[in-house]
Amino acid sequence: MASSLHSTFVPMTSAPDISIRPATSADAAALAHLRYAFRAAIDPPVEPEPAFVTRCTRWMAERLAAGSAWRCWVADDRETIVGTVWLGLFGKIPNPVAESEMLGYVSNLYVLPEHRDHGTGGALLAAAMQECDTRRLDAVILWPTPESRSLYERHGFALRDDLMERRRVKPPP
Numbered sequence: 001m002a003s004s005l006h007s008t009f010v011p012m013t014s015a016p017d018i019s020i021r022p023a024t025s026a027d028a029a030a031l032a033h034l035r036y037a038f039r040a041a042i043d044p045p046v047e048p049e050p051a052f053v054t055r056c057t058r059w060m061a062e063r064l065a066a067g068s069a070w071r072c073w074v075a076d077d078r079e080t081i082v083g084t085v086w087l088g089l090f091g092k093i094p095n096p097v098a099e100s101e102m103l104g105y106v107s108n109l110y111v112l113p114e115h116r117d118h119g120t121g122g123a124l125l126a127a128a129m130q131e132c133d134t135r136r137l138d139a140v141i142l143w144p145t146p147e148s149r150s151l152y153e154r155h156g157f158a159l160r161d162d163l164m165e166r167r168r169v170k171p172p173p
Helices: 025-040 049-063 120-134 146-154
Strands: 019-022 070-076 081-091 102-111 139-141
Touching: 019 120, 025 049, 025 070, 025 081, 025 102, 049 070, 070 120, 081 120, 102 120, 120 146
Parallel strands: 102 139
Antiparallel strands: 019 070, 070 081, 081 102
């Protein structure tokens, strides 16, 4: 079943004083810390946090510069960034049919645990989906965690049976 780009569910955060805005390169260090928290909660880190944050901050600052294929939105409470979502834009090979030649990749949707269950994740995802709709992307893909599937389904994402993936086989420790 194909996923739909056109979501009718556009939640607004009900958390007091939370706003959703595009990220800037000035947000890169805070975003790198959120990335570490997100991934370290899923798998044990193999890189010390300070080294990762330095490397990731540099990567994110470069991608948040104008002209990059990456977009990012943040949820902030006027003092701290409490959530984020990234959207990568990728060109497809030209084709002669009536479909956009651009794809989107949603990644790193993360809200700090103490700020969850108030619509913040949904509001972040809605901002990214609005960008996808504005750009008339052919499709948007993502790899959800089991806990996030219902959020994505509420925004029109569906499981597909026509997509294949090959993951690198990790050598035993």
